[in-house]
Amino acid sequence: MRTTAHTFWLRQRVQVWRERLNRLGRPRFVRRVGAVGFNRVTWLPGRDRAVVRSNALAQVRQKREHVARELFAARALEGSLISLAAVLGTEVRDPDGRKVGRMTDLVVRWTKSQPYPGVSSVVMRAGDDELVVGIRWVTIASPGTVRLRSSAAHVRAPERHPADVALAHDVLDRQVVDAEGLQLVRPSDVYLAHVHGRVELIGLEIGPGALLRRLGPRSLRSRMRPRHVIDWATIGSFSSPRQDGDQAGGRQADLAGRAGTGLVLNASSGEVQRWRASEVQAALEAARAGDAEQSG
Amino acid sequence: MSAVGTPASRAGKTRKLPRGLQGLLALLAVLGPGIISANAGNDAGGIITYASAGSQFGYRTLFLMVLVTVALVVVQEMCSRLGAYTGEGLGALIREQFPLRSGATAMALLFIANAGLTVSEFAGIGGAMEIFGVSRYVAVPVALIGIWGVTVMGSYSRVQRVFLVMGLVFLTYPIAAVLGHPHWGTVASNLLLPHFLHSKAFLFLAVALIGTTITPYMQFYLTSAVVDKGVTPKTYKGERIDTVNGAITGNVVSIFIIIATAAAIGGTGPLTSIGQAAGALKPVAGAAASQLFAVGLLGASLLAATVVPLSTAYAISETAGVERSLSRTLRQAPFFYGLFTVQLVVGAAIALAPGNLVSLVINAQVLNGFITPVILAYILILANRRSVLGRAANGPMFRAVATVCVGVVSILSAVVLVQTVAGWF
Numbered sequence: 001m002r003t004t005a006h007t008f009w010l011r012q013r014v015q016v017w018r019e020r021l022n023r024l025g026r027p028r029f030v031r032r033v034g035a036v037g038f039n040r041v042t043w044l045p046g047r048d049r050a051v052v053r054s055n056a057l058a059q060v061r062q063k064r065e066h067v068a069r070e071l072f073a074a075r076a077l078e079g080s081l082i083s084l085a086a087v088l089g090t091e092v093r094d095p096d097g098r099k100v101g102r103m104t105d106l107v108v109r110w111t112k113s114q115p116y117p118g119v120s121s122v123v124m125r126a127g128d129d130e131l132v133v134g135i136r137w138v139t140i141a142s143p144g145t146v147r148l149r150s151s152a153a154h155v156r157a158p159e160r161h162p163a164d165v166a167l168a169h170d171v172l173d174r175q176v177v178d179a180e181g182l183q184l185v186r187p188s189d190v191y192l193a194h195v196h197g198r199v200e201l202i203g204l205e206i207g208p209g210a211l212l213r214r215l216g217p218r219s220l221r222s223r224m225r226p227r228h229v230i231d232w233a234t235i236g237s238f239s240s241p242r243q244d245g246d247q248a249g250g251r252q253a254d255l256a257g258r259a260g261t262g263l264v265l266n267a268s269s270g271e272v273q274r275w276r277a278s279e280v281q282a283a284l285e286a287a288r289a290g291d292a293e294q295s296g
Numbered sequence: 297m298s299a300v301g302t303p304a305s306r307a308g309k310t311r312k313l314p315r316g317l318q319g320l321l322a323l324l325a326v327l328g329p330g331i332i333s334a335n336a337g338n339d340a341g342g343i344i345t346y347a348s349a350g351s352q353f354g355y356r357t358l359f360l361m362v363l364v365t366v367a368l369v370v371v372q373e374m375c376s377r378l379g380a381y382t383g384e385g386l387g388a389l390i391r392e393q394f395p396l397r398s399g400a401t402a403m404a405l406l407f408i409a410n411a412g413l414t415v416s417e418f419a420g421i422g423g424a425m426e427i428f429g430v431s432r433y434v435a436v437p438v439a440l441i442g443i444w445g446v447t448v449m450g451s452y453s454r455v456q457r458v459f460l461v462m463g464l465v466f467l468t469y470p471i472a473a474v475l476g477h478p479h480w481g482t483v484a485s486n487l488l489l490p491h492f493l494h495s496k497a498f499l500f501l502a503v504a505l506i507g508t509t510i511t512p513y514m515q516f517y518l519t520s521a522v523v524d525k526g527v528t529p530k531t532y533k534g535e536r537i538d539t540v541n542g543a544i545t546g547n548v549v550s551i552f553i554i555i556a557t558a559a560a561i562g563g564t565g566p567l568t569s570i571g572q573a574a575g576a577l578k579p580v581a582g583a584a585a586s587q588l589f590a591v592g593l594l595g596a597s598l599l600a601a602t603v604v605p606l607s608t609a610y611a612i613s614e615t616a617g618v619e620r621s622l623s624r625t626l627r628q629a630p631f632f633y634g635l636f637t638v639q640l641v642v643g644a645a646i647a648l649a650p651g652n653l654v655s656l657v658i659n660a661q662v663l664n665g666f667i668t669p670v671i672l673a674y675i676l677i678l679a680n681r682r683s684v685l686g687r688a689a690n691g692p693m694f695r696a697v698a699t700v701c702v703g704v705v706s707i708l709s710a711v712v713l714v715q716t717v718a719g720w721f
Contacts, residue, residue, distance in 0.1 A: 259393075
């Protein structure tokens, strides 16, 4: 659009108003009576009405900035985070671009030594057969494309190792219970990322947004907006409501995949942090900076 | 009654009692989700359907009710088994085992259908109290507050006790039936031998009977309540007795409703309102029969007005995976109780709204006919799966019987659905 005198004037006015609003937003009208203020209308002890009003405006502005920051972080994450919901059902192609099968699951090997397990193999369906391909034959790219590295990739029949966790089957849509036994929510997406030279399980999305994303059309499925992400390191083990107690001796993945099983958090639901997009991004960047230092 | 006593401890406590009483006590100990859900099936809509069957076709539908009982027993047994062995309600299992979209669609339909049913239950409460001369504008709000208070304040075991007491009002129907002096010989022959009529009206009524006896909300409630009660594979034996006994008792009540109306006003044609049924009984069986009918309707509607929103709250909280248990406090399970409260309040408000809104919403019952086959198919598939139930999955014989039951119910529901929808144009 051409910049005419008119649009120039309009922009100026917008700028002036923006500044006025900013000034209004700042707690400028603070008039304190001693340590505790009095409400000018009711004369009850409390915060001055003017202060409250200007703080509300400041809050609105803060909120807006916050939303913008989160959106920015989410867009940045679209290039680095892998969404299980987006990966599931996509076509797996070999280097020549031929379709080999459809993704049905990602398998991680979960042992006590690693807080963030890495993907060990990929499960796909080719015709009526279910096939497993080791992760070294596959590249997984964000937000959700899978490609075979070689057309001579080693493919085997599915077989379950005791420490294996099949993410789509055992984690997605299963129950998450906190340390006090309170049922929290069902994870509607699982996030992974390239860290430490492999694809690692990062966390679980427990917000309703991911659910709507999965109900919507496929093409929008990779549009991640992480808002309530539980750090995978806070997950303790699998449990079943029908097998109470003594899980201490067992492996973490012992009950994975049984009907009615769920994940148990290490902490109570009040203590568990829910990461937003910016926090996920910060954690990822920190992990990658650590990688770079080690290799450099 | 919070937990089922082990047979040994129960036997120890009641050693000195005569054997019959011992059996009765053992039965009372396991009473619970099964009998409540089956009784909730005899709700306002159910009673009018049974009364209509009696007035239109006399005793002829009785044999059909025997067949429906078999189907109900089969379906309810699968539901309580799923709950006991997986520790998860139907909503949770559907989210875990089926594609997200189909599960979400089923849940949305259940929500709408149950909202419509809640309205009809509150309309039933209002209608029953008006027979006693109490305005619905008083009766419905009082009922609403009572239901909410009992459900939200109590633990599961206390709520269950209230439900069981409410279920006692169903004893009024056998009394009403006896007061009507039916021909017991005809009743017996109609129960044992099929007396089907070859007419479209009979088919429609048959499907309506099935549709009102085997409903989605009963199955959702039963599975979740079995979980909430804390039944495990070890204590499942007692729960199965309760489930089978409940399904049979519930249908015996329905059969008595048909007998009562058949004896009093059999052959007079279909009924359109519950007041008409009670009023029609008056000249034949005396004022007492009509009053008894109203008491039964009130209890049934109260029970169903609690169970229907509860089943929605259970199903949708389970699908989301948030805390859902009557034994939790309002603060621990805000979503569960929030959903329950919203359904209750909206249902009562629409039931009190002026105009023809009620009949409009009751049309949502058509939706029930649509989702019943879907939900039954889900139940059947889940109960067949060894990956879900392990060794407790359906055996070959049970699977065959269950498939036939679900298939017949589904086909009949589909027929009526098509006819109903075609009737709109």
